[in-house]
Amino acid sequence: MVRLEKIEYKPVSVRNLLIEMKNISELMIDLAYSAALFNSQLLAEEVIELEQRVDTLAYLLDMSAMLAARSAEDAESLVGASVIAAATDKISDAAADIAIIVLRQIGIHPIVREAFEKVEERLTRVEIKSNSTMIGKRLGQLELAAKMGVDIIAIRRDKEMIVNPKADEVIKKGDIAIARGAPGGIEEFEKLAEGTIHMLED
Amino acid sequence: MSQEETFKKIIDMLVELKDTSELMLDLAYSSVLFNSYELAEEVQVLEDRMDNLHTEFELLVLARCIQPEESKNFLGLIRLGIVTEKIADAAAQISEVVLRGLEPHPVLKLAIKQAEETVAYVPVSKNSMLVGKSFREAQIQEETGMWVLAVRRGDKWIRPKPDTVIEADDIFIASGYAEGVEDLRKLAST
Numbered sequence: 109m110v111r112l113e114k115i116e117y118k119p120v121s122v123r124n125l126l127i128e129m130k131n132i133s134e135l136m137i138d139l140a141y142s143a144a145l146f147n148s149q150l151l152a153e154e155v156i157e158l159e160q161r162v163d164t165l166a167y168l169l170d171m172s173a174m175l176a177a178r179s180a181e182d183a184e185s186l187v188g189a190s191v192i193a194a195a196t197d198k199i200s201d202a203a204a205d206i207a208i209i210v211l212r213q214i215g216i217h218p219i220v221r222e223a224f225e226k227v228e229e230r231l232t233r234v235e236i237k238s239n240s241t242m243i244g245k246r247l248g249q250l251e252l253a254a255k256m257g258v259d260i261i262a263i264r265r266d267k268e269m270i271v272n273p274k275a276d277e278v279i280k281k282g283d284i285a286i287a288r289g290a291p292g293g294i295e296e297f298e299k300l301a302e303g304t305i306h307m308l309e310d
Numbered sequence: 311m312s313q314e315e316t317f318k319k320i321i322d323m324l325v326e327l328k329d330t331s332e333l334m335l336d337l338a339y340s341s342v343l344f345n346s347y348e349l350a351e352e353v354q355v356l357e358d359r360m361d362n363l364h365t366e367f368e369l370l371v372l373a374r375c376i377q378p379e380e381s382k383n384f385l386g387l388i389r390l391g392i393v394t395e396k397i398a399d400a401a402a403q404i405s406e407v408v409l410r411g412l413e414p415h416p417v418l419k420l421a422i423k424q425a426e427e428t429v430a431y432v433p434v435s436k437n438s439m440l441v442g443k444s445f446r447e448a449q450i451q452e453e454t455g456m457w458v459l460a461v462r463r464g465d466k467w468i469r470p471k472p473d474t475v476i477e478a479d480d481i482f483i484a485s486g487y488a489e490g491v492e493d494l495r496k497l498a499s500t
C-alpha cells in the first residue's frame with residue numbers, strides 16, 4: 109500500500125503552479141521516452157518521483173483557484189485553469205505509464221529503438237562529480253549549447269528538481285543534471301560531468 | 311504484407327502517433343495562449359485522426375502473429391500507443407477550454423508564455439528562398455524571431471524537426487512578437 113502524503117494548502121499563485129506543472133509534465137514525457145528507449149531504470153524512477161510532485165501541485169492549484177474565485181465571472185475564468193491543470197496531470201500520468209513499462213521490465217521491442225533513434229537528440233542523466241570543472245560555474249558561463257550543442261533541461265539537487273534552470277544557476281557538486289543534445293555532444297558532456305575531461309578553452 | 315513489412319508499418323505508425331500527440335499539445339497550449347478558436351479546432355481534428363490511427367495501430371499489432379517469447383515486447387508497444395492516445399486526449403481537453411468560449415483567465419496566458427506574443431499562419435510561396443531548405447539551414451528563428459510550431463502540408467500536420475525540408479505551399483503556424491510576423495511573411499514569399 110502506497111502511503112500518500114497529506115497535502116496542506118500553501119499560498120502559491122495559480123500562475124506559478126501552472127507554469128511548474130506544465131514544465132514538469134513536458135520534462136516527464138521526454139524523460140519517459142528516453143527511459144523506454146535506453147531501458148533506463150534511473151530515468152524511469154525519476155519520472156515516477158516527478159509524477160508525485162505533479163499530483164501535489166494539482167491539488168494545490170485547485171485549492172488556490174477555489175480561494176481566488178470571488179464572483180461568478182472569476183469562477184468562469186478560473187475553471188479553465190482547473191481543467192488545464194487536470195489535463196496536465198493526465199499527461200504526467202501518461203509519462204508515468206511509460207516509466208512503468210521500464211520498471212516492470214515489460215520492455216519494448218528493440219526495433220522501436222532503431223525507429224526512435226532517427227530522432228537526432230539524446231537525453232542523459234549524470235551526476236556532477238567532485239572533480240568536474242563545471243562546479244561553481246553559472247550555466248550561462250559554461251556555454252554548453254554553443255560549445256557542444258547540449259542543453260541542461262533540469263537539475264536535481266537533493267529533493268528539489270529545478271526544471272529549465274536559468275543562466276545564473278550555479279552548478280554544485282552532487283547535482284544530477286538532465287541534459288539534451290546530439291549524441292556526440294552528450295558524450296562529451298558526460299565526461300565533463302565525471303571530470304574525465306575539462307572545459308574546452310575558448 | 312510480409313512480417314517484415316508489417317513490422318515496419320507498426321513502427322512508422324508509432325512514430326506518427328508520438329509526433330501527432332506532441333504536436334497536439336503544442337497547438338493546444340498555443341490555442342489557450344492566443345485564445346485561438348482556429349488552433350483549438352485543429353487540435354480536435356487531430357484528435358479524430360489520432361483515434362483512427364491508434365485503432366489501426368492496435369489492429370496491426372494484434373494481426374501480427376506474436377510468438378510467446380515476444381509477447382512482453384509487444385505489450386510494451388501497445389502500452390506506448392495508449393500513452394500517445396492519453397496525451398492526445400489531454401491536449402483535446404485543453405483545447406476545449408477555448409472551444410467552450412471560456413475566455414481564459416489572464417493568469418493562464420501568463421503561465422503558458424510570459425511574453426506578449428502572437429500566432430500567425432504563414433503560407434510558403436513557391437518563389438520563396440525557403441523552399442528546399444531544411445529548418446536547420448533556413449534559420450527562421452535567427453532571421454525573424456518567429457518559432458514555427460507546426461507545418462500544415464496538404465491535409466497533414468508536421469512538427470518541424472531540424473532536418474524537415476520545407477516545401478512550396480506549406481503553411482507555417484508560427485509564434486513570436488508581432489514585428490517578426492512581417493519578416494517571416496517576406497521570407498516565405500520571396
